Amino acid sequence: MYHLLKGLHEYLTRKEEFSVIIIGLDGAGKTTLLEKIKTLYNDVPGLPPDKIAPTVGQNMGKITLPSTILQFWDLGGQRGIRSIWPRYYDDCHAVVYVIDADDRERLGEGWEVFDNVLSAPQILGVPLLLLANKQDSPQSLSVEEIRNDYEEWHQRKIESARRRYGEDTEEEHRRQRIASLDVLGVSALEGTNVRAAVDWLFIRVQNSRRRDDSS
Numbered sequence: 425m426y427h428l429l430k431g432l433h434e435y436l437t438r439k440e441e442f443s444v445i446i447i448g449l450d451g452a453g454k455t456t457l458l459e460k461i462k463t464l465y466n467d468v469p470g471l472p473p474d475k476i477a478p479t480v481g482q483n484m485g486k487i488t489l490p491s492t493i494l495q496f497w498d499l500g501g502q503r504g505i506r507s508i509w510p511r512y513y514d515d516c517h518a519v520v521y522v523i524d525a526d527d528r529e530r531l532g533e534g535w536e537v538f539d540n541v542l543s544a545p546q547i548l549g550v551p552l553l554l555l556a557n558k559q560d561s562p563q564s565l566s567v568e569e570i571r572n573d574y575e576e577w578h579q580r581k582i583e584s585a586r587r588r589y590g591e592d593t594e595e596e597h598r599r600q601r602i603a604s605l606d607v608l609g610v611s612a613l614e615g616t617n618v619r620a621a622v623d624w625l626f627i628r629v630q631n632s633r634r635r636d637d638s639s
């Protein structure tokens with residue numbers, strides 16, 4: 425009887441685990457975000473921003489939510505390290521792409537890399553959240569401006585491909601994905617909207633098509 429009840433209790437209180445990858449250019453604020461998430465959700469706080477160095481490889485952090493564990497993989501964003509990202513695509517349940525909304529000079533580079541991520545077949549059906557980070561900075565672009573900037577960049581890219589190849593190379597699923605893209609403004613440094621981002625992930629991984637694969 426004890427074992428039966430223990431088994432029942434374990435079954436009722438078991439937690440599903442989901443993996444979330446955090447990617448984006450170097451300096452976008454991915455590790456600052458991960459450490460802030462740890463501070464907000466765990467008993468042991470994450471590293472303070474002044475102790476965070478550029479990531480060479482990966483950092484991992486776990487948080488426990490009702491009936492769910494979210495496991496975050498913060499991957500290094502330097503050019504030479506980006507090639508490791510696809511190794512995480514097959515097993516992730518959600519993707520967070522962090523853009524530095526304060527760094528206008530690197531927005532184009534950020535979109536080029538983002539575009540590659542969007543076209544990776546392994547994560548086509550996986551929830552993807554675009555975070556416009558560094559909203560605490562007065563020069564930072566707003567969510568609206570970030571969205572427009574990406575759409576304009578994307579439009580230019582399509583037009584240049586059309587001129588070059590004489591056809592519309594855009595695939596329908598990408599078009600849909602971009603049209604329904606969720607963008608959230610955050611400050612990883614101050615924690616603004618970080619809980620809203622985690623809530624978004626929590627809800628979306630529950631409905632993710634990979635849910636069944638992982639259980």
Ligand SMILES: Nc1nc2c(ncn2[C@@H]2O[C@H](COP(=O)(O)OP(=O)(O)OP(=O)(O)O)[C@@H](O)[C@H]2O)c(=O)[nH]1
Nearest residue numbers: 450451452453454455456478479501558611612613
């Ligand atoms: N103002 C401001 N600065 C931020 C914010 N988030 C991160 N930073 C700063 O941006 C710099 C880079 O932050 P990291 O978290 O190391 O960036 P990263 O994306 O992990 O970079 P890599 O590990 O090289 O890929 C640091 O100086 C952070 O303090 C933010 O929300 N606001």
Ligand SMILES: [Mg+2]
Nearest residue numbers: 454455478479
């Ligand atoms: Mg980092």
